[in-house]
Amino acid sequence: MIVDAHTHVVVEGHYPEAWWAGLADLFARHFQALGRDVSPASVRENILPRFFDPEGERLLQSMDEAGIDVSVLLPLDYGLALGDPADSLADQCRWLGALQEKYPKRLVAFTTVDPRRQGATEFVRRSVEEWGLRGLKLHPGAGFYPNSRESYRVMEVAAECKLAVVVHTGQIVYPLKSKFCDPIYLDDILVDFPELKVQAAHLGFGWRDGLNQMGATKPNLFTDFAGWQRMATGGGESFIRALRDALDHFGPPRVFFGTDGPYLRALMKNLDFIRLVKNLPAQSPHGIGFSEDEIRWVLGDAAANFLGLLDVG
Ligand SMILES: [Zn+2]
Incomplete structure (x- = not known):
């Protein structure tokens, strides 16, 4: 079983305009570094719409192409940081719930809310009871610490509703702020809510050594x-080393494959990413060894276990 434990379906109205502007700028600078004269305005108009997926069809198609059985869909609430998007958070989460209902064996949808929003705890409850959402995603890059008083209130509801929790960790692109995304701020939650299962996203990127030590403890x-x-x-030595380190510290049942799609598919197809991971035991690249068992956990069994996927359909 292959599980993409961290992905996004992109709908234009789900994100603030400042997010699209920042992303267009990032893409344009990337093209410019490759010697191509592409303006942010042209990225916004011609390239970003290729990711828009208002029916979820692009997501399902890419899952089929890559052999991904189940994807975990994570919404994002950047509204307090960047301005509210065209579609309200409630509309987004209701839409995700409907999409999950349409593909019950393929999709697991989470809710999200900036804990500083009024009614944040009620929103999480409503997400579970009304829309059937099955986990909580927090993105502290919007400007809050995951161990703040407001976050704790939301965590209490997550624990009560037995929701899996995903928190973004690691440095984050402009115009969001990285300092809130240091995994050390999860430490309070891990201790104060021992029953809560918390997934720190992205191996904490530049904070991965600290995250690994937290995983071990x-x-x-x-x-x-x-x-x-x-x-x-291109060979991916730094990735392969990072995966080995994560497995050594967390153990295989606690490390999940994810794509953060769809943007990165332009850089590396999901199928190629999966193939690279699948081939690790046979190839031992850079002299770094992996067992078949570890890779089976990483590509799906670990996330399936985390999410209680045996309940799906
Ligand atoms: Zn993400």
């Missing part, structure tokens, strides 16, 4: 390596 901490495609291209 806190049994309710999990991680995913979504977004590591950039380090995995």
